[in-house]
Amino acid sequence: MLNxxxxxxxxxxxxxxxxxxxxxxxxxAAINSRASTSSHAYL
Structure with a gap:
């Protein structure tokens, strides 16, 4: 498995x-972004 x-x-x-x-x-494994976690969950 590749992370x-x-x-x-x-x-x-x-x-x-x-x-x-x-x-x-x-x-x-990870997401690096400037936006908040709640806005990513919405998208």
Whole structure:
């Protein structure tokens, strides 16, 4: 399993996270962004 972190959770970061979450051999380890956690949960 490969752990992956995303730097920035804009349009491309959200698309990358969807791809990572659908793959069995990848795990989303961390997201680094300036926005609050509640706004990311909304998106």
């Amino acid at each position: 992956i972190g995303i730097n920035g959770f804009g349009r491309i970061g959200r698309i990358a996270s969807r791809i990572i979450l659908t793959r069995k051999n990848l795990q989303l």
